[in-house]
Amino acid sequence: MARTIIIDAFGGDNAPLSVLQGARMAIDEYGVQVILTGNEDSMRAVADANKISLEGMRLVHTERTIPVEAEPVSLLKEYEGCSMSRAFQLLAEGEGDAVVSAGSTGALVVGGTFLIKRLPGIKRVALATQIPCVGGSFLLLDSGANHDCRPEMLQQFGIMGAAYMEQVAGVKEPRVGLVNIGSEETKGTDLYVQAHQLLAASPISFVGNVEAREVPLGACDVAVADGFTGNVMLKLTEGVAKFFSGELKEIFQSSTAGKLGYLAVRGKVAQFKKKMDATEYGGAPLLGTRKPVIKAHGNSNGKAMKNAIRQAVLMCDNDVIAKTQAALEEYKHRTKEAPQH
Amino acid sequence: MARTIIIDAFGGDNAPLSVLQGARMAIDEYGVQVILTGNEDSMRAVADANKISLEGMRLVHTERTIPVEAEPVSLLKEYEGCSMSRAFQLLAEGEGDAVVSAGSTGALVVGGTFLIKRLPGIKRVALATQIPCVGGSFLLLDSGANHDCRPEMLQQFGIMGAAYMEQVAGVKEPRVGLVNIGSEETKGTDLYVQAHQLLAASPISFVGNVEAREVPLGACDVAVADGFTGNVMLKLTEGVAKFFSGELKEIFQSSTAGKLGYLAVRGKVAQFKKKMDATEYGGAPLLGTRKPVIKAHGNSNGKAMKNAIRQAVLMCDNDVIAKTQAALEEYKHRTKEAPQH
Numbered sequence: 001m002a003r004t005i006i007i008d009a010f011g012g013d014n015a016p017l018s019v020l021q022g023a024r025m026a027i028d029e030y031g032v033q034v035i036l037t038g039n040e041d042s043m044r045a046v047a048d049a050n051k052i053s054l055e056g057m058r059l060v061h062t063e064r065t066i067p068v069e070a071e072p073v074s075l076l077k078e079y080e081g082c083s084m085s086r087a088f089q090l091l092a093e094g095e096g097d098a099v100v101s102a103g104s105t106g107a108l109v110v111g112g113t114f115l116i117k118r119l120p121g122i123k124r125v126a127l128a129t130q131i132p133c134v135g136g137s138f139l140l141l142d143s144g145a146n147h148d149c150r151p152e153m154l155q156q157f158g159i160m161g162a163a164y165m166e167q168v169a170g171v172k173e174p175r176v177g178l179v180n181i182g183s184e185e186t187k188g189t190d191l192y193v194q195a196h197q198l199l200a201a202s203p204i205s206f207v208g209n210v211e212a213r214e215v216p217l218g219a220c221d222v223a224v225a226d227g228f229t230g231n232v233m234l235k236l237t238e239g240v241a242k243f244f245s246g247e248l249k250e251i252f253q254s255s256t257a258g259k260l261g262y263l264a265v266r267g268k269v270a271q272f273k274k275k276m277d278a279t280e281y282g283g284a285p286l287l288g289t290r291k292p293v294i295k296a297h298g299n300s301n302g303k304a305m306k307n308a309i310r311q312a313v314l315m316c317d318n319d320v321i322a323k324t325q326a327a328l329e330e331y332k333h334r335t336k337e338a339p340q341h
Numbered sequence: 342m343a344r345t346i347i348i349d350a351f352g353g354d355n356a357p358l359s360v361l362q363g364a365r366m367a368i369d370e371y372g373v374q375v376i377l378t379g380n381e382d383s384m385r386a387v388a389d390a391n392k393i394s395l396e397g398m399r400l401v402h403t404e405r406t407i408p409v410e411a412e413p414v415s416l417l418k419e420y421e422g423c424s425m426s427r428a429f430q431l432l433a434e435g436e437g438d439a440v441v442s443a444g445s446t447g448a449l450v451v452g453g454t455f456l457i458k459r460l461p462g463i464k465r466v467a468l469a470t471q472i473p474c475v476g477g478s479f480l481l482l483d484s485g486a487n488h489d490c491r492p493e494m495l496q497q498f499g500i501m502g503a504a505y506m507e508q509v510a511g512v513k514e515p516r517v518g519l520v521n522i523g524s525e526e527t528k529g530t531d532l533y534v535q536a537h538q539l540l541a542a543s544p545i546s547f548v549g550n551v552e553a554r555e556v557p558l559g560a561c562d563v564a565v566a567d568g569f570t571g572n573v574m575l576k577l578t579e580g581v582a583k584f585f586s587g588e589l590k591e592i593f594q595s596s597t598a599g600k601l602g603y604l605a606v607r608g609k610v611a612q613f614k615k616k617m618d619a620t621e622y623g624g625a626p627l628l629g630t631r632k633p634v635i636k637a638h639g640n641s642n643g644k645a646m647k648n649a650i651r652q653a654v655l656m657c658d659n660d661v662i663a664k665t666q667a668a669l670e671e672y673k674h675r676t677k678e679a680p681q682h
Contacts, residue, residue, distance in 0.1 A: 134584055144522065147530045181485065181572040189488045189569055212577035216584040228530055229573055231522040236553035236574055240581040243475055243557040248589070251609040252602070258609075261593070261602005268592040268599075 002033055004096035005312050009038035010065035010083040012102025013299045016043050019102070020052045022305020027056040029306070030313055035096050037062055038083035062086045065103075068298070072106030076114060084108070088115035091291055098292035098312035100283065102300045109145045112289040119325050121332070123153045125288035127227070127295060128161055129234055130169070132275045134218040139165050139174075141224065143284065144231035151194035154178070154224050155202055159331060160287040161222035162204040163324040168285075168314045169221075177210030177220030179229060185209065191226065199224065203330045245273075283308035285315060287324065292316060343374055345437035346653050350379035351406035351424040353443025354640045357384050360443070361393045363646020368397040370647070371654055376437050378403055379424040403427045406444075409639070413447030417455055425449070429456035432632055439633035439653035441624065443641045450486045453630040460666050462673070464494045466629035468568070468636060469502055470575055471510070473616045475559040480506050480515075482565065484625065485572035492535035495519070495565050496543055500672060501628040502563035503545040504665040509626075509655045510562075518551030518561030520570060526550065532567065540565065544671045586614075624649035626656060628665065633657060 007023060009016040016038060023034045033056055036043060040061040047054050066079040075085050087099045088111040099116075101108055105127060112125050128141035141157045142149070158176045165174035178196055180188045185196045187209060199206045210219045212233065225233065252262040262269070283296035283304070292315040296308040315321070348364060350357040357379060364375045374397055377384060381402040388395050407420040416426050428440045429452040440457075442449055446468060453466050469482035482498045483490070499517045506515035519537055521529045526537045528550060540547045551560045553574065566574065593603040603610070624637040624645070633656040637649040656662070 134587065147522070179573065181488065181569060181576075192569075212573040212575075213580040213583075215577065216580040228522060228533075229570060232520065232553040232570055233573065233577055234553075235522075236556065236577055237581055239554040239557040240578055241585070242554075244582070244585050246475065247613055251606050251613060254609055255605050257605030258602050261599055261605060264596050264598030264602060265592050268595055272588055272592060 002031055003098070003313050003316050004033040004035060005309050006035045006037065006087045006090050006096040006099050007305075007309070008084040008087045008099070008101035008103055009036040009043055010103070012296060014301060015102065017046050017050060018300055018302050018305050020047050020050070020054075020057075021302025022300070022307075022309060023057055024052050025302060025306040026309040030310060032056075032309065032313055033096075034058070034309075035060055035087075035090060037086040037090070038065065039063070060086060060090065066107050068104045070104070070107065072104065072110045075107045075110045079107075084111060085115065088112070091293075092116060097316045098294065100294045100296055100305070100308045100312050102283075102296035102298055102305070102308075105144055105295055108286060108293065108295050112286045112293045116289045116291050116293060118288050119290055119321070119328065121328060122156060122160075122288040123150065124156075125286050126153075126157045126160065127230075127284050128164060128287050129230075129284040131216075131234065131237055133216045136218070137169070138215065138218070138220055139169070139222045140230050140234060141222070141287065142227040142230050143225075143234045144227050145286070146227040148228075149191060149226035151191055151198055154191070154195035154226065155198035156288070156328070158199045158204055158206065158222060158224045159202055159327050160324050161224065163327050164285065164287060164315075164320055165221050167318040167320045167323050168311070171221050173205045174221035175207045175219075176204045176222040176224060177207050177215070179212060179215065179223050179225040179233070180209035181211065183209050183211065195224070201331075203327060203334060283311055285311065290321065292321065343372055344439070344654050344657050345374040345376060346650050347376045347378065347428045347431050347437040347440050348646075348650070349425040349428045349440070349442035349444055350377040350384055351444070353637060355642060356443065357387050358391060359641055359643050359646050361388050361391070361395075361398075362643025363641070363648075363650060364398055365393050366643060366647040367650040371651060373397075373650065373654055375399070375650070376401055376428075376431060378427040378431070379406065380404070401427060401431065407448050409445045411445070411448065413445065413451045416448040416451045420448075425452060426456065429453070432634075433457055438657045439635065441635045441637055441646070441649045441653050443624075443637035443639055443646070443649075446485055446636055449627060449634065449636050453627045453634045457630045457632050457634060459629050460631055460662070460669065462669060463497060463501075463629040464491065465497075466627050467494075467498045467501065468571075468625050469505060469628050470571075470625040472557075472575065472578060474557045477559070478510070479556060479559070479561055480510070480563045481556075481571050481575060482563070482628065483568040483571045484566075484575045485568050486627070487568040489569075490532060490567035492532055492539055495532070495536035495567065496539035497629070497669070499540045499545055499547065499563060499565045500543055500668050501665050502565065504668050505626060505628060505656075505661055506562050508659040508661045508664055509652065512562050514546045515562035516548045516560075517545045517563040517565060518548050518556070520553060520556065520564050520566040520574070521550035522552065524550050524552065536565070542672075542675075544668060544675060624652055626652065631662065633662065
């Protein structure tokens with residue numbers, strides 16, 4: 001069945017051009033249909049100037065766009081009717097199957113929570129980011145939606161993350177780890193000690209606490225953390241990667257043989273860069289909403305937007321949300337049956 | 342003046358051999374005197390077997406060593422009189438100028454806090470780790486002593502870290518940054534919002550919030566964080582570095598030209614590895630104690646122990662503790678004079 005993906009055409013640094021490019025590629029490659037929200041005249045002018053055919057795209061006009069620095073909750077008030085909120089409204093009304101936006105994370109969390117609504121029992125929606133590691137990639141959540149978390153929230157992040165990795169990334173029985181400062185279950189703050197207990201009692205393959213050193217080495221498929229710690233981890237990984245790449249480049253540029261050696265392996269270096277490249281993964285799903293919402297990177301180019309759309313399609317085709325809900329129900333059911341200590 | 346450094350000879354994975362080796366090198370290179378605490382027979386046997394001269398070393402016998410997995414506070418009770426606590430007692434009694442140990446961080450924090458005591462007004466001692474970055478290195482604190490922090494603790498970490506980087510690392514007017522999830526002063530949890538205000542009012546060069554992405558790129562000389570976040574950052578940096586090194590090695594081993602190119606630049610690669618090598622920095626000072634205490638890495642070899650001893654000497658020679666105290670006094674004084682809003 002052809003999916004209809006609704007895209008906030010004015011979210012992100014390169015909007016609307018990158019959105020139009022990504023939508024064009026996705027329509028041609030995946031046979032999806034696309035609804036774009038935002039200023040129609042502007043979209044038509046940019047498409048025209050860049051010779052992008054609008055075939056297969058439905059344009060829904062809005063006057064305004066929420067600025068990235070606006071208070072997230074203003075999406076529901078002074079920015080009600082902007083390109084992002086219009087995208088959410090269309091999804092809520094059943095005009096499409098998923099929303100993709102490269103706009104403000106905070107506003108996206110507000111829209112997902114209040115316009116699409118959370119799954120029954122879900123305390124908070126979480127931002128889940130796929131990050132390369134030894135042997136493939138892991139899903140880090142929450143990577144920035146919630147600074148202050150309670151133990152049950154971390155537990156739900158683990159259950160939702162496992163369902164996503166199984167259904168979208170095709171990982172069988174994903175190993176869920178709790179990011180912590182030591183492997184013993186008594187380590188860390190009260191939040192982490194309690195979250196450990198709840199995760200251990202959940203219907204997932206919980207591998208216990210994982211130290212941050214082990215996460216890039218492939219210790220787990222799903223790394224659970226509060227949104228402050230997760231956001232620091234996501235950004236630090238980017239920073240260390242950039243620091244290393246710079247040093248590496250300098251080293252190999254420093255001699256002729258080094259340059260030649262680098263030339264010989266540049267194909268593989270490019271492969272590695274591709275692996276480390278955020279645009280390859282496309283975007284970060286917001287998990288816990290009743291319908292799929294994908295946050296694309298703020299500086300997404302056309303390819304990144306295309307990949308974010310592909311992720312949205314995968315979430316629909318694999319019924320990730322129904323399966324997440326089933327896993328949450330199973331936990332509730334199991335807990336009810338278990339004797340209370 | 343020749344310094345006397347007291348070393349817990351039975352802390353760390355490679356004790357007492359690495360401690361004896363490091364002490365020997367430090368005595369020969371820096372002209373320090375060393376007191377070693379621990380089982381005397383065992384020290385003499387290991388020195389003998391490895392042909393390490395004990396000249397310039399005073400051995401102080403203790404029966405026991407605190408295991409790394411013991412409750413930290415047991416240093417004061419069932420492990421009172423062990424090699425680590427004996428080292429602290431000798432320092433407290435004025436038998437030497439500083440303590441170095443590669444033993445358990447938790448026990449070291451307990452010993453520093455209760456046997457050496459904190460500087461007047463200091464809420465908590467912090468573990469400060471020097472980490473390589475673009476342009477040199479930055480000091481991360483707290484990197485693991487305190488999981489739960491209050492805003493005034495983060496403020497004191499910033500003041501103590503600035504004094505250390507200025508006096509020991511020779512950085513003029515060190516730039517102090519608060520690790521956070523956004524640059525705006527309203528970002529992050531309440532802890533971070535309040536810490537931002539306190540740091541901004543402190544007698545240091547506060548550069549505001551720094552995102553974790555910017556820290557390895559050289560955004561600050563002192564990165565302030567709570568001990569949970571700091572420990573995650575420290576370990577994640579190690580993990581990402583290891584992940585990258587592995588990928589890099591594989592890439593260059595994959596072709597003959599790659600191998601040759603690698604050969605050509607291996608000197609520079611070794612330099613970079615040296616820069617990334619924790620043993621070069623030696624150890625992490627515990628800041629906030631009345632006398633210098635250095636935590637050496639648990640898997641320290643002889644060179645790392647030597648460098649940890651050098652750090653201890655630098656802390657003494659540059660009077661870091663008196664200068665830290667002066668900075669703290671200046672802040673108190675300034676705050677008293679300032680009109681209260």
